[in-house]
Amino acid sequence: MTRKKPESWPQSTRRAFLQDTSLALIGLAGGGVPGVSWAVNGDTLHIRNYQDLTSLDSVTSLSAAEGIISAAINQNLLRFKPDGTWDTKLDAAESFEQIDATHYAFRLKPGQVFSNGYGEMTADDVKFSFERMVDPAMNAINRPDMGPLSHVEVHDRYSGTFVLHTPYAAFIPVAVAGPSGEILSRRAVTAAGGRFTTDPPCSSGPYLLKSWQAQRKTVLARNPQWAGRKSAFEEIHVYAMPDPKTAEMAFEAGELDSAWISVETVAPFKQEMPDNSSIRVLPSGRNYWLGMNQENPALADIRIRRAIQYAIDVEAVVEAAWFGLAKVSAGPIPEGMTGHRDSALIPPRGDPEKARQLLAEAQVKLPLRLRLDVNNDALELTAVQVMQWSLRKVGIEVEIDAQDNSTFLTIGREDMGDQWRDVQLFMQSFTGLADPYYSLTWFTSAQLGLWNWERFSNEEFDRLSDLALATTVEAERNRMYHRMQDLMEESGCYRFVTNSVMPQIYRNTIKPAFRADGYAMLRDIRPADTRT
Amino acid sequence: MAKPRGTVYRTFSALKKDPLGMTGFVLVSIILLLTVLAPWLAPYDPLEVNVYNRLSSPSAEHWLGTDQLGRDVLSRVLFGGQVALKVSLVAISVSMAIGLILGMMAGFGPRWLDRILVISFDTVRSFPTIMFALAIVALTGPSLNTVIGVIIITSIPVYARVVRTQTQALRERDFILAERAMGASTSRILRDHVLPNIAAPLFILASMDVPAVVGMEAGLSFLGLGVSPPTPSWGSILNDGYSYLRNSPWPIIAGGLPLIAVTLGFTFFGESLRDIFDPKLRRKDQ
Numbered sequence: 032m033t034r035k036k037p038e039s040w041p042q043s044t045r046r047a048f049l050q051d052t053s054l055a056l057i058g059l060a061g062g063g064v065p066g067v068s069w070a071v072n073g074d075t076l077h078i079r080n081y082q083d084l085t086s087l088d089s090v091t092s093l094s095a096a097e098g099i100i101s102a103a104i105n106q107n108l109l110r111f112k113p114d115g116t117w118d119t120k121l122d123a124a125e126s127f128e129q130i131d132a133t134h135y136a137f138r139l140k141p142g143q144v145f146s147n148g149y150g151e152m153t154a155d156d157v158k159f160s161f162e163r164m165v166d167p168a169m170n171a172i173n174r175p176d177m178g179p180l181s182h183v184e185v186h187d188r189y190s191g192t193f194v195l196h197t198p199y200a201a202f203i204p205v206a207v208a209g210p211s212g213e214i215l216s217r218r219a220v221t222a223a224g225g226r227f228t229t230d231p232p233c234s235s236g237p238y239l240l241k242s243w244q245a246q247r248k249t250v251l252a253r254n255p256q257w258a259g260r261k262s263a264f265e266e267i268h269v270y271a272m273p274d275p276k277t278a279e280m281a282f283e284a285g286e287l288d289s290a291w292i293s294v295e296t297v298a299p300f301k302q303e304m305p306d307n308s309s310i311r312v313l314p315s316g317r318n319y320w321l322g323m324n325q326e327n328p329a330l331a332d333i334r335i336r337r338a339i340q341y342a343i344d345v346e347a348v349v350e351a352a353w354f355g356l357a358k359v360s361a362g363p364i365p366e367g368m369t370g371h372r373d374s375a376l377i378p379p380r381g382d383p384e385k386a387r388q389l390l391a392e393a394q395v396k397l398p399l400r401l402r403l404d405v406n407n408d409a410l411e412l413t414a415v416q417v418m419q420w421s422l423r424k425v426g427i428e429v430e431i432d433a434q435d436n437s438t439f440l441t442i443g444r445e446d447m448g449d450q451w452r453d454v455q456l457f458m459q460s461f462t463g464l465a466d467p468y469y470s471l472t473w474f475t476s477a478q479l480g481l482w483n484w485e486r487f488s489n490e491e492f493d494r495l496s497d498l499a500l501a502t503t504v505e506a507e508r509n510r511m512y513h514r515m516q517d518l519m520e521e522s523g524c525y526r527f528v529t530n531s532v533m534p535q536i537y538r539n540t541i542k543p544a545f546r547a548d549g550y551a552m553l554r555d556i557r558p559a560d561t562r563t
Numbered sequence: 564m565a566k567p568r569g570t571v572y573r574t575f576s577a578l579k580k581d582p583l584g585m586t587g588f589v590l591v592s593i594i595l596l597l598t599v600l601a602p603w604l605a606p607y608d609p610l611e612v613n614v615y616n617r618l619s620s621p622s623a624e625h626w627l628g629t630d631q632l633g634r635d636v637l638s639r640v641l642f643g644g645q646v647a648l649k650v651s652l653v654a655i656s657v658s659m660a661i662g663l664i665l666g667m668m669a670g671f672g673p674r675w676l677d678r679i680l681v682i683s684f685d686t687v688r689s690f691p692t693i694m695f696a697l698a699i700v701a702l703t704g705p706s707l708n709t710v711i712g713v714i715i716i717t718s719i720p721v722y723a724r725v726v727r728t729q730t731q732a733l734r735e736r737d738f739i740l741a742e743r744a745m746g747a748s749t750s751r752i753l754r755d756h757v758l759p760n761i762a763a764p765l766f767i768l769a770s771m772d773v774p775a776v777v778g779m780e781a782g783l784s785f786l787g788l789g790v791s792p793p794t795p796s797w798g799s800i801l802n803d804g805y806s807y808l809r810n811s812p813w814p815i816i817a818g819g820l821p822l823i824a825v826t827l828g829f830t831f832f833g834e835s836l837r838d839i840f841d842p843k844l845r846r847k848d849q
Contacts, residue, residue: 299809351614351632407787409806413631416792420612431792
């Protein structure tokens with residue numbers, strides 16, 4: 032969509048010239064063609080991704096940055112609707128139904144083919160794709176997404192049944208419609224050695240992976256064998272741009288059609304909007320909190336952890352780092368989802384007096400010196416500096432240790448050595464999915480040393496986690512998830528901050544499509560004046 | 564006792580005749596004064612957060628506005644000068660002292676020692692400074708001490724090479740040979756005869772190194788590899804300013820101006836000193 036410009040031409044004149052000429056030509060050709068965009072059709076969409084890929088294989092993929100791409104080149108049985116909700120609709124499946132608490136039946140649409148000559152998608156490919164995720168030999172990093180999946184029974188070429196060991200309330204939103212539920216070709220993946228990274232052996236989605244240049248861009252091309260509605264763009268260029276400022280400048284320069292921008296840029300952009308553009312501040316599934324490692328000697332006393340909870344003014348943190356665009360959160364489960372709490376046990380503004388009292392009770396010698404690890408990111412650094420100031424007021428001196436993302440992600444992991452023992456405070460975040468299970472499963476005892484860096488271990492929490500997963504009664508699940516978040520807070524290991532927001536800017540020449548957590552859905556982005 | 568005063572007087576007299584040198588001297592003096600007096604001059608605690616007054620424009624209360632956390636930018640710039648001064652003072656002193664010793668050893672010692680030391684200097688200098696700094700920071704974590712350490716390691720060869728060249732030029736001079744013939748020890752020759760003759764160029768080099776060192780500290784802090792938050796440094800002020808440039812240009816301006824002043828001040832002053840003490844290298848335009 033965005034084209035290179037001859038540098039010698041004044042930008043505005045050239046734009047106006049192109050626009051006027053194109054409109055005139057369309058007018059001459061047919062008096063205007065409804066449903067066809069002069070600027071977009073058959074052209075290229077340029078979009079920002081917040082980081083580069085490491086793997087497009089559901090067994091090893093790590094981030095939503097990869098999910099954005101893989102969702103455009105693969106199909107799930109069901110997929111999320113592109114309307115900003117977690118509602119699902121049929122994708123590769125012709126039908127999908129729950130038979131009982133542990134059985135789900137599916138039937139594939141006939142005639143869906145994998146690229147590179149790997150033939151038609153069959154129920155056996157579904158079986159292969161799901162069972163490799165739970166195969167211990169595969170050691171899939173996203174294994175928890177599949178919950179208690181046992182196996183897939185194949186009935187004929189197109190139909191089969193999922194069999195679960197126990198009921199799994201998040202089976203559809205997390206396992207079937209989520210990134211781990213993408214259907215791969217058994218023949219193609221086996222020929223590739225059973226795994227792949229950034230070179231998928233074939234695709235079945237509306238786009239194909241045309242090329243990938245590390246740290247630069249991923250190019251998707253229209254899949255000529257795609258049997259569904261014709262893909263909107265000939266190509267989609269997805270640029271790996273970790274720095275939102277770069278993306279903002281690229282957007283202003285006309286090099287991007289859509290970009291996730293930083294929260295602090297929303298107000299200046301709204302005051303002086305780039306040409307022909309709009310901004311949407313979408314809710315994000317990214318949950319931020321301050322974690323405390325309760326096994327570190329400095330934080331072993333719950334009164335110290337509680338003091339830290341009470342000392343921090345979360346309202347000020349959110350105001351400073353999110354520019355008032357986000358809301359203070361009461362737990363990892365975002366608004367609108369089962370289990371969301373309206374308020375936390377500790378008031379958002381904290382209570383410094385109570386914090387001082389708790390520190391006195393714990394007979395802490397002040398100033399108490401602690402280290403706070405954080406990802407080296409402007410937003411998170413701003414947030415932790417407000418926390419640092421709040422804590423300083425009650426006699427806790429915090430040293431901030433900002434680390435690059437790849438280093439930061441290892442500090443609490445037991446398999447990376449003994450450094451997890453030295454972790455004290457840290458600001459952590461992660462993106463949830465469409466079910467509360469996914470928001471809380473990372474805090475169970477089974478996650479100790481993996482993602483549970485707080486070393487929070489509570490029998491009741493673990494039990495409720497299993498029970499909430501096994502029940503489909505919404506009110507029951509709601510009550511259980513409330514209790515679980517209460518337990519987290521009561522442990523003193525967490526000070527919840529926000530569920531964040533995701534500001535997206537886009538040209539008015541496109542009709543954007545976003546998931547409920549704000550991420551772009553590439554296959555659903557269309558030219559602005561096409562019919563839906 | 565009269566001799567040093569005479570040197571200072573002559574230096575200052577010569578400086579007065581060089582407008583650029585005088586400008587540099589004035590700038591350096593102002594910067595040093597503001598930095599040393601920061602605790603008394605700063606209107607606010609540079610760490611005091613007031614998020615509800617963030618990114619405000621200059622006003623009577625905040626002469627250079629506030630940053631993204633509502634901290635007074637002027638106070639942060641003044642205290643940031645202390646970080647720059649500390650880094651340059653410590654890093655240059657230590658690297659100059661070590662460079663002096665190693666340079667004299669290379670210049671006056673046996674040939675094999677000279678070769679080993681020169682290869683070592685060249686090896687250290689062959690690493691691009693920023694890449695070297697990134698590697699060290701990755702291993703040890705960002706901190707002011709790491710920054711100082713990196714600057715010391717990368718600056719030692721610069722001083723050592725200058726000292727080596729000067730020492731080699733002196734070692735065959737008649738007065739040194741006469742001292743040797745009279746049985747003077749190597750350490751005495753170096754201390755009493757070589758050192759006084761190489762001190763002036765060394766100090767000139769040091770003064771001209773200040774902006775480079777300040778710039779390096781600011782660069783590393785800008786990249787988030789220098790001082791830890793919330794310590795104010797000109798680099799971290801620039802970094803914060805960059806992130807919020809669309810919201811307010813003042814932190815960028817406030818963090819950039821002292822860097823410009825330091826660069827100009829020490830460069831003009833250093834060049835002027837060089838011209839005074841070494842007329843052979845006098846600027847072409849004079």
